[in-house]
Amino acid sequence: MNKLLIFFCLAIISSVSFSQTTVKLPEVDKSTMDISYYPNNYPILKIQNKVTEPLAMRVIYSRPLKQGRKIFGELVEYGKVWRLGANEATEIEFFKDVKINGKKITKGRYTLYALINETSWTLILNKDTDIWGAFKYDAKKDVVRVDLPVENITESIEAMSMVFEKSATGANLIIAWEQVKITLPISL
Amino acid sequence: MKKFILISGIVISLMGCNQEEKKPVTTVTPGKKDTATVASIPGSHYTVPDLSPLDIIYYPSDYPLKKMSGNVTAGPLARIIYSRPQTQKRNIFGALVKYNEPWRLGANESTEIEFFSAATIQNKTIKPGRYILYCIPQETKWTLVLNANLYSWGLKQDRQKDLMQFEIPVEKNNTVTEYFTMAFEGNEKNAELIILWDLVKIRLPIKFQK
Numbered sequence: 547m548n549k550l551l552i553f554f555c556l557a558i559i560s561s562v563s564f565s566q567t568t569v570k571l572p573e574v575d576k577s578t579m580d581i582s583y584y585p586n587n588y589p590i591l592k593i594q595n596k597v598t599e600p601l602a603m604r605v606i607y608s609r610p611l612k613q614g615r616k617i618f619g620e621l622v623e624y625g626k627v628w629r630l631g632a633n634e635a636t637e638i639e640f641f642k643d644v645k646i647n648g649k650k651i652t653k654g655r656y657t658l659y660a661l662i663n664e665t666s667w668t669l670i671l672n673k674d675t676d677i678w679g680a681f682k683y684d685a686k687k688d689v690v691r692v693d694l695p696v697e698n699i700t701e702s703i704e705a706m707s708m709v710f711e712k713s714a715t716g717a718n719l720i721i722a723w724e725q726v727k728i729t730l731p732i733s734l
Numbered sequence: 735m736k737k738f739i740l741i742s743g744i745v746i747s748l749m750g751c752n753q754e755e756k757k758p759v760t761t762v763t764p765g766k767k768d769t770a771t772v773a774s775i776p777g778s779h780y781t782v783p784d785l786s787p788l789d790i791i792y793y794p795s796d797y798p799l800k801k802m803s804g805n806v807t808a809g810p811l812a813r814i815i816y817s818r819p820q821t822q823k824r825n826i827f828g829a830l831v832k833y834n835e836p837w838r839l840g841a842n843e844s845t846e847i848e849f850f851s852a853a854t855i856q857n858k859t860i861k862p863g864r865y866i867l868y869c870i871p872q873e874t875k876w877t878l879v880l881n882a883n884l885y886s887w888g889l890k891q892d893r894q895k896d897l898m899q900f901e902i903p904v905e906k907n908n909t910v911t912e913y914f915t916m917a918f919e920g921n922e923k924n925a926e927l928i929i930l931w932d933l934v935k936i937r938l939p940i941k942f943q944k
Contacts, residue, residue: 578789589843601885604885606788633798634790635798676797678798
């Protein structure tokens with residue numbers, strides 16, 4: 547089933563007619579976009595009237611697949627700023643003021659980049675939103691940087707994943723791909 | 735490209751054979767996506783990518799790419815975040831998507847539309863901000879509804895939060911659009927939101943004021 551899903555992600559729509567319309571239709575990307583919320587699954591809880599705390603944040607990112615490749619240190623090079631996914635740079639939005647690394651972050655939309663190395667990553671919150679990749683990354687627009695240790699996990703994650711988990715002071719943003727896991731603490 | 739089409743064809747036919755649920759899923763399990771085909775990685779809380787992947791469109795089209803290339807100075811005017819189900823050989827309108835019932839315009843979460851500047855649709859003024867967009871399809875026309883119930887899963891609409899609605903005639907295409915598709919086209923302040931799926935095409939003209 548997993549294989550089928552991967553194949554499906556690879557498949558490009560062949561049946562969309564380009565002659566019917568003048569607009570170039572967006573194809574489905576093989577690195578599909580996804581969204582994670584904190585509280586987790588907030589939209590489902592909301593329609594079930596099961597919300598116990600307000601929406602605090604969400605992250606919108608694209609999910610590249612490992613596809614047998616060596617990711618960290620090769621496909622994603624050490625010492626370079628990475629968009630933390632594929633396509634558009636990863637967007638994180640806070641619906642209330644939060645604290646990261648002791649610094650107050652005003653609610654709003656930000657871009658989240660990562661400068662990766664073998665044993666640690668620097669996550670970078672940057673003010674320049676709605677942008678493709680990390681090609682025009684501008685350090686002058688940084689809001690905060692956090693150094694985080696790399697945790698090596700035994701399970702190999704095929705699709706780059708982000709998920710929030712509850713913590714004592716708020717929530718952690720977990721980032722996992724290949725056998726690497728990063729935990730970003732966010733105080734709410 | 736031929737190989738892609740071949741793979742895509744094979745996969746689509748495989749999906750057709752493997753298709754266990756022919757009816758739209760109407761129940762929601764807490765903490766799970768409502769597409770039954772979505773599975774977690776065994777022993778892990780990380781999900782695999784959804785069968786109806788999320789996608790994002792901007793107006794001006796491809797805004798993030800244009801920004802990267804230095805081709806824009808102003809901010810974007812609008813963007814839509816939506817999920818993209820596929821026909822998988824099913825009958826869509828009047829069957830999977832029922833006539834006269836609200837439909838989330840996609841899959842999973844409600845479709846989100848954000849106006850970064852004030853806009854006019856059918857002589858109604860829309861303030862900058864974020865909304866959800868759903869539709870009530872009929873055979874020859876759709877009613878598109880702008881609603882304030884943000885960050886909600888798309889299976890239940892809160893009609894009391896409806897803000898405005900627009901009636902749009904349905905155009906018929908000759909060929910099937912496999913993936914539910916939204917696109918902006920247009921010229922500067924005059925945009926059109928194009929919605930395509932199966933044999934149906936909808937155009938919603940949007941005029942931006944700034």
